[in-house]
Amino acid sequence: MNTPGVLPSIQSLVESNELRVLTDSVKDYAIFVLDHTGRVMTWNRGAQNIKGYSPAEIIGEHFSRFYTPEDRKAGRPAQLLAGAAREGRVEDEGFRVRKDGTRFWADVIISALRTEQGELRGFVKVTRDLTTRRMAEEQLRESEERLRLMIDSVKEYAIFMLTPEGRVSTWNLGAERLKGYTQAEIVGQHFSRFYPPEENALGKAQRELEIAAREGRFEEEGIRVRKDGTRFWANVVLSAVRDHQGRLLGFAKVTRDMTDRRRGEEETAQRARQQAAVAELGLYALQTGDLNALLERAILSARKVLGLEEIAIVNTPSDGDHIQVPIHASDRKADAYGYLTVARRSLTGGDTSFLQAVANVLAAAISRSEMEQQLRSAERANSEERARTEQAQQALRQRDEFISVAAHELRTPLTALHLKLQGLERKMRGSDRKEAAQVTAAVRQTDRLARLIDRLLDVSRISQGRLEMTREEFDLAAMVRQVAEDFREPAEQAQAPLELEVPEALEGCWDRLRLEQVLVNVLSNAVKYGGGQPIQVKLSGDEERVRFEVADRGIGISPEDIGRIFGRFERATSLRHYGGMGLGLYISRHIVEGHGGTISVSSEQGKGSTFVVELPRFETVVRPRAAQVRA
């Protein structure tokens, strides 16, 4: 059935170079195709990099081996495939296992490949090693956590956030001490409860929010009420917090108990101002993505709190009599981001630790912004990769379409040529001119060419999910005898006589042309690879199923190859003169599965191969099973 010399060129056409280059150029992502049962059909370089398997090792294997034993036990691989089949696409994050058994954190997208008619063809799986990205995310969380801790640990000030409507959304230790509410009690409550009832009656709280929203900031000193009803004199700063588009996210509120300050001495007051400034800066750092604005604000705030104009932030430490406070990420021993410099020879210990606190806020904010940038570029890369996957799928579809169109185009002139040659052959029938034999050979060549084009069309039908079975009742035993009869001559020429064990009759309901194609394919392989030994052909059946078996005593199939011979465009043997058996078995498998049956092979190298086709006798609603392989 296969034509040595012709098939390889068609194979190279089909194995589109562009497609391979495209997916192979992707090194950071494993991109591969699964068939509808989850067996790996293709493998790119990224997959090899991430998972450690070579294409030869993995193609034909079930993809569940990438999962941890726990996940496999829980049926996770099957759940994901079912999800992708149902939803079109599933995304999952979790541990996966490399060939060497090590685990990595992966982002997995499985997309169902369906035909226009909606029939499931298989899946495309894109796996990304997230280990690096995950670390960046954790670092981001940590740096945000540091800023929060800084705010939370401020005891002298109530620092909290309000929603745009004025409801409390965060709460710190200082707020708890000052106002007497725990976080659980107060979050979600309206902040007007901190005001005396007589002021609430005038709508004071609401007015303050409006001013802060309009002008960015509202500051006042006034009377506030604790949980226990006692009153205190407070300094309140209310700042509007907006996002990059200027949308109001809420308000930051810093409340200070002025009663304490009046009592306390100037040093305490200065400390308190410093703490407030640091806390405000921390809040601002959490809300803004604009590092320059934060740095500017830090300098202004430090100048104001220390009462010094000569404060700056520089990249490298300057010479001379300056106090330099490095801005270090706490987890980094390496270079500082920059230095807070003050044109003074000395400062009090309190002022120095204030500058250190400002530097810490800045360092945390800078490292947070770096992490965010990393995340953003990781996300960008992600979306670019998705576009490439789309492109790869598009190329795949275009290739299938091309095969289909090309094969149809080839068929018309071939039909005319074939007819003309047959007409000639008919006229010369019985003649002993040597041209008669040449015409007969030409008819045989066009026959082969026609069958090859048929196969190409079958492959494109399969990949578009359009391989349909037209069932009718007929006698399979008669068909097996007929096909065996057609093979009698080539089998005898190959010194591989067919030994038949076929019942009188075995009726069932199948696609006649398609099933004949399977029988022809399996038999022609046996004759071709049978190594000149008798071939056993058996047909048997019961009420429900039939079994067709062809056993040769030929070269056999190696264990590496046996898993792949039902795949697309695989040829198990490297011996050139044996020609291709790939397309035929691939098509046969789809025909058999289209009938709800199975095709399997067992083989021993040097001793021969046995192909077994099992089919339900009548149409059932059972889903097709995967091709089974036993070595």
Place this chain on the structure above:
Amino acid sequence: MTDRECGRTVLVVEDDKDIRDTIAEILQDGDYHPFVAANGEAALAALRMADPKPCVILLDVMMPVMDGKTFRIEQRSDPALNDIPVVVLSAHADATSAAAEMKAEGFLRKPVDLDKLLDTIEKWCVAD
């Protein structure tokens, strides 16, 4: 096989000139009387003028102007033409289902096996 007098005439409806002419030529060599049409519409016109009506119509499926399926619908709705048997010529592997859908009397797959083609034609041309 038919009770009409059809005089071994065969209508070949096929859009590809090479295929059409080759089939006509071969039929002529086999002592049939072929006449041809390049699409469904031309075939209907030729059929309405033909006397006697052909023993059988060889019908391609995919053709410009009017395809085989439309031709078949038209032919079946015309009482003067609806008893002429049709054999579908199809390049598709699903020729069986195409033939069933078109309620044709038979089908032949492209590329056509000449012996099969002649056997089929002969079956419909045998006089009672």
